[in-house]
Amino acid sequence: MLRYTIHRLISLLPVMLIVSIITFMIVHLTPGNPAFLILGEDASQESIENLEKQLGLDKPVVVQFLDWIANILKGDLGQSVYSSEPVLQIILDHFGPTISLTILALFFILLIGIPTAIFTVWKRNTLLDPAFISLSLIGVSIPEFWFAMLLVLGFAVAIPIFPVAGYIPFADGMLDWLYHLVLPAFVLAAVEIGLIARMLRDGMLESVNQDYTRTARAKGVKESTVLMKHVFSNALIPTTTVLGATIAGLLGGTVIIETMFTIPGIGQLLIDSIHRRDYPVIQGVILFIAGIYVIVNLVVDLLYAILDPRIRYD
Structure with a gap:
């Protein structure tokens, strides 16, 4: 290893x-x-x-x-031609909001996507299965900006539960931080929930009728135990791959959502730098995003050996 x-x-x-x-x-x-x-x-x-x-x-x-x-x-990404600040420091200052948005969006993805996939496999061959497929396709197909506008109109304008835009750092109060990030995080999660749940469901369906699962049922093991102990664990490999790409995309900055909700993250920094022709910052941000992708892919590959003991890197 x-x-x-x-x-x-x-x-x-x-x-x-x-x-x-x-x-x-x-x-x-x-x-x-x-x-x-x-x-x-x-x-x-x-x-x-x-x-x-x-x-x-x-x-x-x-x-x-x-x-x-x-x-x-030498560890120097240069200085911004707009503010004369070190590029690395600018990126790190804007990375905090992006991390916050990623963590909350990932929480929604795992909280909704995984139980939904397990439940549909448990209730397979019922009306819930085609309904789930239809909803997952709708979720993947919905444009982020359109869904974001719907949520803003519904829960920030018509029913003013959440703020229209803005960001509060976690250090200034967890409740205010959560209050400002719920809508944008849910928008990002809604697009990915259908994909993650669909991948997990398909992986579980491939294992649900394998010899080892039929043997477990023949021994009197409950169906819920079979699904969680045998089927679910074997379906994690392809799901982890998609989840890794999702995390990398979120950490790389969600340009549309951060711009719409005025979140000072990596995505908005990139857009502002392009408008200013701030070459060092643009180059630094893109290189930083590329580094995130390759590191996340490496971590995902290493997780394969943990999730599946049959995988060994010699």
């Missing part, structure tokens, strides 16, 4: 290098002059050129990229 983990960590380096090259080229090939945007339309050409020199934008693109990579290897 240790040897496999080290090998996977080393293999992440070329992946991150490719991501960094693509990110850098896309960002720097887009039109727009950050120096002009910072100084405004009334700035003189001399002032713009001086700021470009100060920010290093007057250098060739290849030199800028090599300087950026060299700084990354």
Whole structure:
């Protein structure tokens, strides 16, 4: 296991290098002059050129990229051209709201998705099964922004139970933190609940009539015990894969939801930085998101060996 983990960590380096090259080229090939945007339309050409020199934008693109990579290897993602703050610090400051939103959304996903899947397998071959399939398809198909607007109109405008937008840090009070995140977290969870529950249900149905489950029933084991002890555990591998991708997506920043609900997370930071042509922040955020994806995928692979003792990484 240790040897496999080290090998996977080393293999992440070329992946991150490719991501960094693509990110850098896309960002720097887009039109727009950050120096002009910072100084405004009334700035003189001399002032713009001086700021470009100060920010290093007057250098060739290849030199800028090599300087950026060299700084990354030192743990420095650069400074924002908009606020002059370290990019890494800006990302960490905005990562807290994204983590909060992810944790609450994941709580809703697990709380609703897993029991629903188990219950539909238990009541398989009844009217609940096609009803569940229809609801899961609807949940996956609903656009996030449309569902978010419905919830805001229903539970923040027509019936003012929750706030329309805003974010309160957890340190300022758990109830206020929860109060502001319930709607956006439920929107994110609603889209994923159907997918997670459907994957878990399909995995359980593949195991429900296997030889080992029939043997357990023949020994007099209760159906609920068979489902939880034998069927459920064997269906966790594909579900964990989908759940890992879901967590990575949530941690990477949910641009639409964070923007709609004015949550100062990674997604909103990326949008604001694009509007400002803040190259270092854009590059840093995208690289940070890519790192989250590869690390979560690594953790999911390592969890396979814990969930299924038959899997060994030699």
